[in-house]
Amino acid sequence: MSTLHTVNKSPFDRSTMASCLAHLKAGDAVLIIEDGVVGARKGTAFAATVTAAIGNAEVFVLGPDLAARGMGEDDLVDGVKIVDYDGFVDLVTKHDRTQAWL
Template sequence: MSTLHTVNKSPFTNRSLESCLNHCKDGDAVLMIEDGVYGGLAGTALAEMVAARAGAVKLYVLAPDAHARGLGEDRLLDGVSPVGYDGFVDLVTTHDRTQAWL
């Protein structure tokens, strides 16, 4: 059974993303939404930790939320994929359950 984890808080204001990545199982997916999209950026203090989970865990950012914050896809870590709202729906339907990290 795979889980889609959603993280909506900035990793620079709380530890939701870090906790999420520590609890994810291989085959799970993490979708960073709202201010959570900052967790998918290259060159941050958390980039190494996030990149270390890429591959075993699929990592995504909601592209409209990144764009709303002035973040281009060129700033994303390798292994982090942008998805639109239709991709969000696909992720929900292809995983057995969804876990929101608040």
């Protein structure tokens, strides 16, 4: 049994992503969407928190949201994977429940 967590807020604006990452279980996945994608960028003050989470759970970003904010694969914290909306749907069906961190 595992959970897909979605996060749509920048960690520089709200505590949502930090709170989500603090409640992960092994085998969970996090999908970062909308303004949340700025938290997956490498070299930021939040990058170490994302890296620590990757040891425990898979971390994804939504590619279209990343591209809209002028970023690409090379800008991401190592280990963060990119999915499109199709991949978003697959993550929802793969995990037993989806929890949105709003």
